[in-house]
Amino acid sequence: MSGTNVTIKDIARKLGVSPSTVSRALKDHPEISPKTKKVVTELANLLGYKPNEIALSLRSKKTKVIGLIIPEIVHHFFSSVISGIEEIAIEEGYNVMIFQSNESYTREVLNTQGLYANRVDGLLVSLAKETKNYEHFRNLQKHEVPIVFFDRICEGLKTDRVIVDDYGGAFEAVEHLIHSGYKKILHLSGSRDLLIGRNRINGYKDALEDNGLQVDENLVVPCDNYETALQITGDIIDMHPGVDAIFAVNDFTAIGAMKAVKKKGRKVPDDIAIMGFTNGISATLTDPTLSSVDQHGTEVGKEATRLLLKRLKEGELTEDHTPQTRVVRTDLVVRESTTRK
Amino acid sequence: MSGTNVTIKDIARKLGVSPSTVSRALKDHPEISPKTKKVVTELANLLGYKPNEIALSLRSKKTKVIGLIIPEIVHHFFSSVISGIEEIAIEEGYNVMIFQSNESYTREVLNTQGLYANRVDGLLVSLAKETKNYEHFRNLQKHEVPIVFFDRICEGLKTDRVIVDDYGGAFEAVEHLIHSGYKKILHLSGSRDLLIGRNRINGYKDALEDNGLQVDENLVVPCDNYETALQITGDIIDMHPGVDAIFAVNDFTAIGAMKAVKKKGRKVPDDIAIMGFTNGISATLTDPTLSSVDQHGTEVGKEATRLLLKRLKEGELTEDHTPQTRVVRTDLVVRESTTRK
DNA sequence: TTGAAAGCGCTAACAT
DNA sequence: ATGTTAGCGCTTTCAA
Numbered sequence: 001m002s003g004t005n006v007t008i009k010d011i012a013r014k015l016g017v018s019p020s021t022v023s024r025a026l027k028d029h030p031e032i033s034p035k036t037k038k039v040v041t042e043l044a045n046l047l048g049y050k051p052n053e054i055a056l057s058l059r060s061k062k063t064k065v066i067g068l069i070i071p072e073i074v075h076h077f078f079s080s081v082i083s084g085i086e087e088i089a090i091e092e093g094y095n096v097m098i099f100q101s102n103e104s105y106t107r108e109v110l111n112t113q114g115l116y117a118n119r120v121d122g123l124l125v126s127l128a129k130e131t132k133n134y135e136h137f138r139n140l141q142k143h144e145v146p147i148v149f150f151d152r153i154c155e156g157l158k159t160d161r162v163i164v165d166d167y168g169g170a171f172e173a174v175e176h177l178i179h180s181g182y183k184k185i186l187h188l189s190g191s192r193d194l195l196i197g198r199n200r201i202n203g204y205k206d207a208l209e210d211n212g213l214q215v216d217e218n219l220v221v222p223c224d225n226y227e228t229a230l231q232i233t234g235d236i237i238d239m240h241p242g243v244d245a246i247f248a249v250n251d252f253t254a255i256g257a258m259k260a261v262k263k264k265g266r267k268v269p270d271d272i273a274i275m276g277f278t279n280g281i282s283a284t285l286t287d288p289t290l291s292s293v294d295q296h297g298t299e300v301g302k303e304a305t306r307l308l309l310k311r312l313k314e315g316e317l318t319e320d321h322t323p324q325t326r327v328v329r330t331d332l333v334v335r336e337s338t339t340r341k
Numbered sequence: 342m343s344g345t346n347v348t349i350k351d352i353a354r355k356l357g358v359s360p361s362t363v364s365r366a367l368k369d370h371p372e373i374s375p376k377t378k379k380v381v382t383e384l385a386n387l388l389g390y391k392p393n394e395i396a397l398s399l400r401s402k403k404t405k406v407i408g409l410i411i412p413e414i415v416h417h418f419f420s421s422v423i424s425g426i427e428e429i430a431i432e433e434g435y436n437v438m439i440f441q442s443n444e445s446y447t448r449e450v451l452n453t454q455g456l457y458a459n460r461v462d463g464l465l466v467s468l469a470k471e472t473k474n475y476e477h478f479r480n481l482q483k484h485e486v487p488i489v490f491f492d493r494i495c496e497g498l499k500t501d502r503v504i505v506d507d508y509g510g511a512f513e514a515v516e517h518l519i520h521s522g523y524k525k526i527l528h529l530s531g532s533r534d535l536l537i538g539r540n541r542i543n544g545y546k547d548a549l550e551d552n553g554l555q556v557d558e559n560l561v562v563p564c565d566n567y568e569t570a571l572q573i574t575g576d577i578i579d580m581h582p583g584v585d586a587i588f589a590v591n592d593f594t595a596i597g598a599m600k601a602v603k604k605k606g607r608k609v610p611d612d613i614a615i616m617g618f619t620n621g622i623s624a625t626l627t628d629p630t631l632s633s634v635d636q637h638g639t640e641v642g643k644e645a646t647r648l649l650l651k652r653l654k655e656g657e658l659t660e661d662h663t664p665q666t667r668v669v670r671t672d673l674v675v676r677e678s679t680t681r682k
Numbered sequence: 683t684t685g686a687a688a689g690c691g692c693t694a695a696c697a698t
Numbered sequence: 699a700t701g702t703t704a705g706c707g708c709t710t711t712c713a714a
Binding site for chain 2 (some may be wrong): 004050051054057063074080096098114119121144232252255258259262285
Binding site for chain 3 (some may be wrong): 346348349350360361364365392393395396397399400401533
């Protein structure tokens with residue numbers, strides 16, 4: 001950004017017309033003579049004129065920028081969400097400003113302030129784990145900035161939401177295990193504090209019951225990461241000898257469990273089947289490859305962006321509508337870890 | 342963004358003072374009376390006043406935004422680069438606007454246009470694979486937008502650069518294999534069209550020669566992804582029976598090779614050692630875990646941002662300096678795949 | 683068909 | 699110590 005930038009004034013001066021004429025000519029205004037239009041556009045091209053979005057924003061009070069607050073980019077699910085967001089945003093002429101909360105509440109508050117200062121038109125958010133207080137979002141809402149939460153949604157706030165069908169995904173995954181002949185299924189679960197953790201547990205339980213199997217609370221063990229899974233899975237299968245399948249709350253946990261099982265000399269999937277949740281790249285890299293539940297991160301991002309842009313368009317015309325919640329369906333991806341030869 | 346936003350004018354009106362007084366009071370200008378300052382800041386806080394960055398940008402011709410063009414976010418190296426960039430940028434009061442090229446030249450050109458329209462203060466770029474023509478970047482330079490390339494740098498342009506020490510990383514990795522007793526080392530290589538591919542090949546060769554081993558060109562096989570590695574590695578080790586180690590151009594390729602080797606019934610690392618490059622999360626998930634060369638993505642991002650911000654500060658004071666190139670050192674991370682028991 | 687003027691929110695000379 | 703004015707780049711009434 002510098003003195004070398006061409007403005008409408010520059011073009012006007014060189015052509016001996018007024019800035020307003022140039023402005024109108026450039027937008028193909030009907031009341032400008034074809035001749036003027038031609039001269040103006042030609043010179044504009046020659047000089048490489050590009051409208052200054054900053055000036056446009058100041059006038060229109062629209063920045064054509066949407067803000068994104070995300071816990072961590074270095075995570076396959078979230079980075080695929082970003083790709084989805086970008087795709088839709090760019091189609092509609094919006095740009096995306098991304099902030100990471102790094103799972104920190106303080107950082108998240110700073111992020112909202114930064115995004116407000118930059119007057120983003122709307123906001124997409126997946127909550128930091130730490131966040132319990134939603135005042136910073138309520139503030140944005142006071143300023144009429146529409147917010148759409150996705151995945152880690154905010155239950156205390158009236159906003160649009162996009163969530164993954166965690167219950168359905170878990171249900172389908174566990175049912176697949178049962179139909180494949182596995183009977184005693186361990187669930188390495190997420191936190192019951194998180195909605196997604198509870199939903200997956202419920203999907204697991206209902207799948208068992210719907211298929212005439214009994215739920216054993218001892219087989220629901222909180223464990224949501226690779227290291228812990230690697231440490232404790234061996235002991236758990238010793239304690240519960242009949243376990244013939246493991247359903248983990250995410251891929252990394254599943255992979256930790258897989259390694260622990262192999263270390264015990266048990267075969268995957270012949271002795272014990274393993275099922276993940278996320279369907280990140282890692283699922284294809286393990287040996288055996290990991291069956292998993294695809295969360296369609298890209299679709300989540302797209303849907304959230306569509307909702308937000310819809311809200312932005314409506315905002316100009318109508319009253320507040322009631323918040324919407326969209327559920328993105330999951331897909332079971334069966335690979336080697338649940339397929340007995 | 343809406344009518345509910347508080348401006349300096351609003352505060353001025355309510356206090357019966359002029360906007361400039363408010364502006365000065367808010368920035369703790371020495372010529373404003375302490376009393377006025379107090380009243381102004383208090384009301385500002387009460388009303389939740391936040392300066393409109395858009396207006397500031399228009400005036401100062403500085404947006405405090407840096408643009409980022411990256412091939413793909415869904416890639417561990419790049420997402421860790423982003424984290425590094427954000428960290429430094431935020432420290433210095435800058436925000437980041439991220440665009441993905443998706444490896445497409447056309448997209449990259451659009452990205453630069455979007456970033457220019459938004460008058461970013463500077464640009465960080467890692468090139469799309471397709472890109473051979475650099476006119477779009479030259480255009481930005483004409484407008485005095487500083488650019489720093491990282492990792493996939495642009496050799497045809499005078500800019501600052503941050504690169505990974507691919508040569509050194511490859512050298513160290515291969516030397517580690519040799520010192521561990523491996524003698525016939527296959528290299529699954531990157532493209533010789535890419536600088537990083539060539540550098541890693543050279544590191545591989547020099548490590549062999551420096552340790553008194555002969556370079557066999559047949560043992561340098563272009564193969565830079567999981568699927569191909571999985572397909573061809575088996576045949577390669579059949580054709581070259583003595584191969585006792587594989588050095589792959591990236592982790593995914595290494596993991597594909599590892600799986601192929603295991604499928605042949607050969608033990609990793611006892612029969613054949615495997616070494617990756619990247620040190621992404623996947624390296625810790627395989628069985629056995631994968632030795633790899635850490636590229637320090639975060640550090641690359643930080644360094645690139647530091648260079649850019651330095652340039653932005655200098656720009657105000659001095660003439661063009663000669664472009665700088667910074668090399669980020671790699672680190673060898675030894676895990677099970679190269680450690681004979 | 684075109685131009686002049688005002689204003690988006692802010693700041694910084696230049697008054698006073 | 700504070701107010702007035704002009705201007706960043708653009709658009710849009712209103713006037714000609």
